[in-house]
Amino acid sequence: MDAPLLSVKDVSIAYKVGALDIVAVSNARFDVPQGSIVGLVGESGCGKTTMARALTRVIADNARIAAGQMQFAGQDIVSLSEKDMNSLRWRDIAFIPQSAMNSLDPVYRVEYQIVEVLRDRGGMSKSTARKRAVELFEMVGIDPGRLRDFPHQFSGGMRQRAAIALALALEPKLVVADEPVTALDVIIQRQILDQLRSLQRELGLSVIMVTHDISVVAYICDRTVVMYAGKVVEDCDTATLLNEPLHPYAMGLKNAFPDLHSAGTGILTPIAGSPPDLANPPHGCRFAARCPFATDQCRVEEPALTEDAPGHFVACHRAAEAVALREEAKQPGTWGTAA
Amino acid sequence: MSDPIIELQDTKLHYKIGNAVSAMMGLSTTVKAVDGVSFSLHKGESVGLLGESGCGKTSMGRILVRLEEITGGSARFEGDEIGDLKGTDLQRFRSRSQMIFQNPFDAVNPRYSIRKTLEEPLANAKISRSTWHQRVIDALDLVGLGDPEQFLERYPHQLSGGQLQRVVMARALILEPDFVVADEPVSMLDVSVRAGVLNVFRDVRDRLGLTAIYISHDLALVRYVCERTIVMYLGKIMEDGPTEDIVHDPLHPYSQALVAAVPTPHVDQSHDPLPIGGSAPDPRNPPSGCVFRDRCPMAQLRCADEVPQPRRIGTRLVACHFVSV
Structure with a gap:
């Protein structure tokens, strides 16, 4: 069997709250095999979102990764320098947040925001980046004519698609999606899940899907990691x-x-x-x-x-x-x- | 059958949007949140209002507890036009019809203790103060918050989401209403506690013989609490009938899409491909004729010209030109 793309080993993440150290994730251990969709499920406060965010090392100021390793394609995310980590984000590991409205800046046109990522992180020229933005919108099923819109002109489903497009902009190996369909209606939910799965197959992506919804896991995840009160309690195929x-x-x-x-x-x-x-x-x-x-x-x-x-x-x-x-x-x- | 408790005839709720400037520029327009809806509810009946965001289901619920006033047609409660109620009649109506809101954390005042949260409706309804304590305890007991005394002096942030949603339910029930509108009452809750809140809802409704409307976009939840379902799309009713019939054999193309889209907790089932694409159109600018036609796989020329009227097909009312048994 191939080595997993990501291997989380005994990771603990603690929040400092006043004088207390609250351990939100404690000795978490799981693998993400190459090209698979892994669900991270549990109820609010179980540590699933903290765990997922830690993979991009974008965590709250009062949080720290207290122990463990996260082996990603041969390097340990935990011990990377901030500079190396920065080059890993977007390019190798991308994040899709729960509320796409919060990930898109309301005062810039959507096109500008995608082009900015492509130029800044992907080193593309402006014209190449614009072409790529059109491709990305086509890939996630939004009319590229809407690229010049502002985020508020998009429906909830379109915003979530735009967030997916943004995450896929630089063809990352791993996409971490935090409840990407929770706020959406059933029909849009299904469209987004179908889209994610077909992209995963076409591009050979690996995806970590954070959710509390077992039916979402059943629909799309190959493997599922169940967390409870900061601990991984079960991890197997769905x-x-x-x-x-x-x-x-x-x-x-x-x-x-x-x-x-x-x-x-x-x-x-x-x-x-x-x-x-x-x-x-x-x-x-x-x-x-x-x-x-x-x-x-x-x-x-x-x-x-x-x-x-x-x-x-x-x-x-x-x-x-x-x-x-x-x-x-x-x-x-x-x-x-x-x- | 007895007279209906709720009776809607061609009910409309149109919002004017835009301002004086946009009106001069010809941009001011109307959003038809509810557009010609008719149905009635008999005592003890539970009906699910099902549809996507923006379909008018929440507006519909708000009309029925008079949080919105209709702009056309008629909406009656026990034969009286809801919008015409005044004085003591209105006050009586307010205590007999109640709403349970979606997000329990938004629905309560964070600075009120649970006791005060529950006493407020009693004060508003001018209930004798000597009975308050017992009624508060009874209401908490009713929604399954065992050992109610321990909750009285607590504040909302000290309760879990599931507990707080029960408090919101207790507040809706404390005046012993006849009719309750529940607007996605479990959508903010974790799966493990949802079941408990739904069970309490079912149990209380049956015990008190409540008439209820349950608003949701999730047919699996509606099925759990309602024997009848009304499917709405862009302010109009698409299908109305027994929930089990809609689940197993949806007739309207939109109901078919909703049923196909509901995810289920099984891995090895063949999922039907979604029969429709896109998302609901801009409500300021709905399609002519049938509002669903631009997403409908069955649409034909006639659908653009002619608004389909609800037709009785077996146990159901279906608003589609082409559906047959």
């Missing part, structure tokens, strides 16, 4: 995650999601409780307080992320009993009542 999850959190997420293709509407089951306070994380497994299968061991001893089967990583003491737990997890009564 079909396995949805059909044979090993971690109770992944089992619970599936129960909580409405499925249009099911025979009846059934009952959705929430996961009771809320994630722990990361300023004061619990001993043992961080999911234990919400987990219907937690044992005494889970409450004192933190489970390590281990490879249960080739390519299937999980951090759960009871992973060996997963077949039985999955059956139990399907019973609504298992999950108690939510607060």
